[in-house]
Amino acid sequence: MRNGAFLAAGSLVLSYAVWNQQLVSSESVKGIKQFSSQPDGSGSEALNTITLLSENQVTQRLRQLDQSFYVQRGQGILRYDTAQLPSNSPIEDSHVEQVITVPGLKAGKDTDLYFFGIFDGHGGPYTSAKLAQSLVPYVAHKLGQVYGSDPGAVEQASSAAVDAAMTSAFLGLDRDLIFGSLGKLLQEPSKQTLVSALPAISGSCALLTMFDSHNSILKCAVTGDSRALLGCQDANGQWSVKPLSVDQTGDNIDEVNRIRNEHPGEPGAVRNGRVLGSLQPSRAFGDHRYKVKEVGGKSFRDLPDHLKVYFRREPRDCKTPPYVTAEPVITTTPVDSNARFMVLASDGLFELLENDQIMKLVVSWMDKEKNTQSKPLSHPSNYLLEDKNAATHLIRNALSAGGQRDYVSTLVSIPSPMSRKYRDDLTVTVVFFGDEADPTSTSGQLILNPDATAPLKAKL
Template identity: 40%
Template structure:
């Protein structure tokens, strides 16, 4: 998540491949030189200046350092090597062996200088086998090819230089699918399947998630005879920042807090003979109360516990969820009423996909990004804090935090006196100079309600903002629609429980005709003014509106979305983005957590079963532990 004060995307400048490649020269078959010597750490030259990025940078991999790659690997072998065999040779052209993702420069600008240099070496000097490498040098990135027998190495000094072997397509697939899970739902009415995947960028990942089904006793369920048993189904995405502790706390407790308040509300409705269900306002209020009660415990009750215990060890544990923060996106589906409520605190997002009569899909946002740059949030904050011009600055709360609603983030909620007391006795940081009338950040969610129609195959995508930085709402819905059509055309081929169930569920909607573009129906949504455009597409120079860049290669719908967010058909781009280690990866991609919930009329067997063909855990790969593994574990 793009958080706090450091805004990496604003500190870079677009690289100029043509200008940069002019700095590269290979003077002889046995000597590769570079304008800026990596070994002696001379001051940055014009080349380095040309490789600074901005938010408009066209690629995540700056192809300007082919010579640097050769020279650096040579230095790693030792400067005493004097034989021609000791010098690794950079092979191929800039447009071929070293993949540049700049779409603004012509291929000729890439190929000409490097191709001439390779020709000068002679074909006899090229190694027979090569492999791709990714070089990280003081925040700059280079790609090159190195001999297959060349060891991958790193320096451990303060320069931060590393050489990484690029993931192969097979390794990239394995990393994409490492944490994927899929479940087939045969309970209640309306939900047939949900898919989940997580891809970390931070180390450890700051995102978290939860999936839970709560069986509702008849004593508090609406008394409709002849109906299937009532279930409350919850899905949550928690996008943490400044640490992982707040999002982990939400995974463990938020559903319980909300379900407890819903339980009270539904019981109260039974006392009124005129009501079949609680009023919409009372259900919304129950969800909000669950959110606010938990955040009060995290943020304010924790202070009282720490002051009472007088222990720095206890303070470190108790205050951790308050000092870090997390957005929360929670969906609540009542299988009896067929109503889906989405509660949003922060800038994670939920989008509904609904199929039209012509076979295409419409994307409808079920939440609004809540940041200091959202017009409605800015207006609210300025009304709550009059005469404070810096309540939002540069789209951030007090110029620091981007989400305007979040759990934790206590430095935007505590008074200055509380922060000074904790800092003097335990630990903390100096309050912002703009802090006057806290709280500035709230955990109160905005709740939307949608009537789901399982007979039309509605689905909902919930994801942290790492996905929405890369894809638009319509691209996401269109990609899931494309994935559904592909699954319908191939279902039943592999056999087994999951395939046959999926086939019966899918083929009632789709023909097997393959679409040449995303099956999305474009329409103007007037309620998305607060939703930000995918800035990563601008950063990487990805042309928008070109469906040809997408692929369907995964059995898990959530993994399918992440693959296409990170490159799609461009396997080199996908491998490069997944190769990057923390913390460098955060400049190009955020933590990614994606859930896809499919509504439909499935097999009512009362079970929740692992869908083995779309789950890493079924293939022996250790993945996350789901809250639901074959049966409902939570009951009111």
């Protein structure tokens, strides 16, 4: 790996294979109790039929976007696995993995800042894709202002200064999206300026963690309802899971009170667990219609009709925007010798699994991979332990309703857009902590793990 960054690969175009020997009526899916949305019965008989995939095809689809890397830098990160399973077409989630090297006080001992991000988009893939491209560079720029030109400043920077830099980066990027791209569109209406404005029109949650290898401090910045967990094992072998973030939604009483205090006398500011009765996350990037009515004195109603069609109607009771902010809530957690792994995921995973279940699934996967057994945490018999990629393993089991392969087969086989009735886009990253290095690998490199990477990507 060059001194610089390692980035996630782009999305793949999906194609749905068929297994003609077995057809299941969508009526049979109604027995899946985890999913609150049910088929409405409309449409032709063909549209209400699910063509089941074979077991091999199910695995291929689960693995089509997975990747795994060994991180051979001796800086506290051993490996990370990522996986995605689309429900929308195209998938509205995105993710990023990047490391920035900062010169240290001691010669030959630089500090690695490891960034792992999950971006759960809504209303299209545009905002999440923009965040995957731009959020880490924005944060790096602000951190550069904190560190300045002093090669030892990274060791001396206060936690509060780092938090302020990350917050400024989040707000700065969102401000550029809303006022920069939309302002240009309103000044120069065209298809070209509309394309640049799409990340402001759609929206996305953002979860970004930063691990500082110098002091083993983990920062977790969350805007929205994606979630991060830290899995730990104490000296007695007992496992525990620690949430690194709190979901920011219209069901979070602190968020409800914050919004209502900012908009006194507006009982409709949050209703039915949603901002203005419409948006579930209470913090997000983009989502211009919850933030501004006009930009630079110009209204979106003044756009030409062929551009105006890309803008959704203003939410009811939108009187005094902004109602939604991109400002993150940041937590700081020391990563000691008890920390074993971190899981980041879009809310689609947490709709299906509890925090404790996720912890147990990762521990069981680790035991299987190492051919060991955690005595305090025996393997439940209903876990599906067949994936080399830990993130793919979590997605497969999340869809299994407690280890039932038929559920996985059905839920993976449902094509978009019907699949949105039963599950969301799923994006998961699992990061493993430690200092050991693979003696067969070159120190300082990022090594692809082909056994846990989609075959097509492993060849690239």
